[in-house]
Amino acid sequence: MMNKKQLWKWHSWLGLYSGLVICILSFTGALAVFKVEIDHSLNKELFYVTPQEKVGNINQYIYAILDTYPEHNGYIVEPAEAVDRSWKVSFRLKEEGRNIAKEVFFNPYNGEVVGERDMYKTVSFFIRNIHVRLFDHWYGRQWVGLAGVCMLISLAVSIPLYFDFTKKQKFGKVRTKRSRQKWADLHKFIGLATIVFHLIIAITGAWLGLQPKIQKPLMGDRPGIYKPTEFPLSKSEDNRTAIDFIHLQTQVKKEFPELTSLKIKSSADGSRTVSVFGNIPRMPYERQTNFVVFDKGDLSLVYKLDLRKTGIGSHIFYMQEALHFGDFWGIGLKVIYCFLGLIGGFLGISGFFVYYKRTEKKRVQKYPLLTTSNIIYGFTLGSVLIMLLIAYSSITFGADYPTSTITTPAFYGLICIYILYRLIRYFKTKNLNHINS
Structure with missing residues (x-):
């Protein structure tokens, strides 16, 4: 019994402390699966051209673009993947003292530049950056990796609890008498049904997030x-x-x-x-x-x-990102990944609901506005508004602006406020105990 209580405590607290980040990562991950398709849909004038009988002088077109930006230092060319697609030339340079990732698209049939942009101001870059590093350029990627570790441990300790639960209650039988009971049953059954997928996401997400810090010490260079x-x-x-x-x-x-x-x-x-x-x-x-x-x-x-x-080591190393985003087997697999990603977000929200519903009576007596529904709605609405603000700032001003003015200060500011709050609570309790003794 004590072991089960300890497992429940680990699962609950890990879910609560990492759940906010995991919810955001689940929903942004569901979006990130389709970032290429979203980019192409929003920018058809850049990616699509009218096919003609004969391709023009590709070399001449590319070097004409590079000559326009002589300050570039190295470049990448992406050929068209179909007859109705443009070619792309990309390179990094400085404009008005700011680092940009220039992308120039041209028509392979006549050399016409159909458009150019700063990759850092694109919707696709925002989608990936908010998911991979929460738009924080300091240690955002590592925070995401740690959230993956918390998710992995929480899932691992939940496995024996879930199977023990299904011994007492038939799998899929959801009790509906009370809302907390209903949400708890849904959380358990859906979590158990999708646990293999979420274990894969947790393992690969933890590795991809922590990779920049642990790869070199553990294994050296990429295979x-x-x-x-x-x-x-x-x-x-x-x-x-x-x-x-x-x-x-x-x-x-x-x-x-x-x-x-x-x-x-x-x-x-x-x-x-x-x-x-x-x-x-x-x-x-x-x-x-x-x-x-x-x-x-x-x-x-x-x-x-x-x-x-190559060997098994290289296979495992290079499978991590593909297994995490599901972008290797066509649109069907992406749809499945998107759906399961949304389920991950649901598990986070339902976990919050169960916890806050269980503690609602005592909390509302002290703070009447902090009902469970108000907390859930407030978190959801606040997260959506913040992400829309970051998206607007990123697309309008570039990645540096929201990072330096919104995400990084807010993220570390909240951590400092929470640490200060816990210290105050600790010393208040300590002094109270000292007075009572």
Whole structure:
């Protein structure tokens, strides 16, 4: 009995303290699954063109764009994936003292620049950034990772409790006499039915969040990365060395025919190489981690990473992000991930409801407005309004503005206020005990 009580206590407190973050991550994760589709729908004029009979001089079009921004230091080219798609050239530079990630889209048939933008001001960047790091550039990613650890422990301790519960009550039989009872049963049954999915999300989310801090000490560099050993050119010469992109695509097709969704990255470190990253369709690996490296001069093969031919360690490493976002097996799997992500948010809210309903009578006697429904509605409405404010600020002013003025100060400010509150409570209790004694 004591063991079960202890498990319930762990599950409850972990859920309460990490539940706010997990709810936000569940709903933003459901949105992040479709960030590419959302981006394309909102910006059709950038991504889509009218097909014509013959593609124009791609090399000329690309270098005309790069010549317009001579201050760039290295660039990436993304070829069209279909006959009705544009090509994209992206690079980083400074504009008015601010770092931007410039993306320039052009029509491959006539070279017309159909639009350009700062990637940091896009809806897709906001969606990913709010989910991956809560829009905090200090330790946001690590806070998300710790929330994943809390979620993992909470799920692990709930497994024996859930199975013990189903011994006493038939699985799926929801009691409806009292609202707290109904929500508690729904929380338990739905949690048990989706526990495998949420364990995968918790494990991969914890790793992806903490990876920047723990990867190097635990395992060193990413598996299979290419590190050049020869640098025949200066950095400026390397950056100016031309590439025949059409010939390069032919070489990629020859050396790695399954590679799709190409991303071509030109070296700027003097190694005189060009790397082409891409996906192998329907393989559960992180996007664009398979790649080939060519010499810029004669486009001879320098290095190739085909994850299918690597060891189990590389497979596990590169599966983490794919399993977390479900973006490797078409739109059907994305819909499933989105639905299950929304269920994760429901489990967080239903857990709050059960806890606050159980403590409602005592709380409302002291604070009449703090009913369970008011707390839930207030949290939901407040979270939506804050995320809309962050989204508007991000898209209008760039990622730096909401990070430095909204999320980072508010996040760490609330932590400091909570610590101060707990210290005051601690010393008040200590003094009271001292007086009574």
